Amino acid sequence: MAKLTAKEVANAKPKDKAYRLSDGGGLYLHIRKSGSKSWECRYIKPTTRKPTYTGVGAYPDVSLANARARATDVRKLVSEGIDPQLVKAEQKAKISSEQSNTFKAVAELWRDTKVNLNGSNTIAGNWRKLELHAFPSIGSIPVTMLTAPMAIAALKPLEKKERLETVKRTAQLLNEIMTFAVNFGLVHANPLTGIKEVFRKPKVQHMLALKPEELPELIRIVAKANMAITTKCLIEWQLHTMTRSSEAAGARWEEIDEEKRLWIIPKERMKMKKEHQIPLTEQALAILDVVRPISGHRNYVFPSIRDPKKPTDAESINKALSRIGFKGRTTAHGLRSLASTTLNEQEFNPDVIEAALAHTGKDAIRNAYNRSNYLEQRKPLMKWWSDHIEKASYGSMSITNSHR
Structure with missing residues (x-):
């Protein structure tokens, strides 16, 4: 059978019914009633041994020469026992997946x-x-x-x-x-x-934190500041408990066990996803006594002023510190650094300090063996820290001094 010519392909006209012109080797030009033309390749399905057609492109987008090349690819797949239609479906699914996976x-x-x-x-x-x-x-x-x-x-x-x-x-x-x-x-x-x-590298900025000797200034200014009593309590609560701002701001009354003098933060609220127990000192308990009339009937110890059913914003401490003159000097996280620096200078056990800060060491092997939370050892450390804060507050009306 003679092969088609480019002229024959171009001049093929539609008829009352769709029909095909053979080019040989299983390649056909399919002419529809509408006049549209496309290339098809006839082959025997490897699995069923039945004849079928697979499209290899529309004319004139795919020329006669390109159609022949594609028909050759189809015959090669069939000779290897591969169904071209399955290959096409797989390619289509891959393209669809790529387009949807932006x-x-x-x-x-x-x-x-x-x-x-x-x-x-x-x-x-x-x-x-x-x-x-x-x-x-x-x-x-x-x-x-x-x-x-x-x-x-x-x-x-x-x-x-x-x-x-x-x-x-x-x-x-x-x-x-x-x-x-x-x-x-x-x-x-x-x-x-x-x-x-x-990209250009940002300048290394050290954590903003007050020096240990600046603690009295912090206590004095917070005590005199014109801010909500719950915000003052929150600042002192974070300072005494050495927690992260999100942990302090999100404190719930149900987490407080006053009989055991513990604040038990569930793992879901902790950065390292590990439950954290904090011994509560006399000063910390005094802070709770202050806020109890305000929030004791609610879920959160430090409720939001705008919506008491929600906790106060974790950024409220940073905002408050900035308003009262500590912008560029310290942050909520800096309060933890202040505690760490002071306690290390007093030569407390570094492991106990890290446990109080709910830090996990970078040594994975050591962490696997050292699973102690140092709870008993942290009790005297927390007492010393709260007493130290209280001494720094002498002469000012801090929360703990004015309500004990």
């Missing part, structure tokens, strides 16, 4: 895995960075097509604005999401590894 869609899957690992504030903060600095540029790009230059271009405007710390953190998040994509089997390798190295 960077933002994969980021949402990644976020779901973080719900039980990070605090809600951390998750929200990280997601906000992505919404502002990543999704507008690369959110709709399939992860299989995402490249380092694309991600770098998304973060360059931040670098120009000197927001280098945000660049660093956002680049880390992009890397983490793409590593997740690798582990999920969506891409073979992470193309964003090391992109943070192309």
Whole structure:
């Protein structure tokens, strides 16, 4: 049978019924009643041994020469026992998967895995960075097509604005999401590894914290400050208990065991996802006595002023410290640093101090063997620290001094 010519293909006209023109080797030009033309290849299905057709492209998008090349590929697959239609379905599914697995869609899957690992504030903060600095540029790009230059271009405007710390953190998040994509089997390798190295580095800033000798000034100014009594109590509560701001602000009355003089924070609220028991000193209990008339009938020890059914904002301590003149000098986290520095200077056992701060050491092997929470050893340490704070408050109307 003579093969088709390009002219014959171009001049083929529609008829009352669809028909096919053979080019040989199983290749046909299919002409429909509408006049549209497409290429089809006839083959015997390897599994059923029945004849069938598979499309190899529309004319004129696919020329006669290209159609013949595609027909050759079909015959080669069949000769190897592979059904071309299954290959096509697999390729279609792969393309569909790639198109649906955009960077933002994969980021949402990644976020779901973080719900039980990070605090809600951390998750929200990280997601906000992505919404502002990543999704507008690369959110709709399939992860299989995402490249380092694309991600770098998304973060360059931040670098120009000197927001280098945000660049660093956002680049880390992009890397983490793409590593997740690798582990999920969506891409073979992470193309964003090391992109943070192309940006200028932020200056190293040491943790803002007061020196031990500045503690009396802090107590005095907080005592005289024009702020809500619950905020004053919260600041002193965090200072005495050496907790993180989110842990202190989210304290619940049900977590307090006054009979055992313990504050038991469940693992769900802890950064390291491990229950933390804190011995309560006389001064800490005095703070509870102050706030009890205000919040004793509610769930949270330090309820939000706007919505008492919710805890106060974890950032309220930082905001309060900033308002009363400590901006650039200390933060809520700096109160923990102040406690750590003071206790280390007093030569308390470093392991006991770390346990009081709910820190986990970087030595994984040591951590596996050293599972003690040093609760008994922490009781005299906490007493000394609260007594030290009380001495620093002499001459001022601190919460613990005025209500004991």
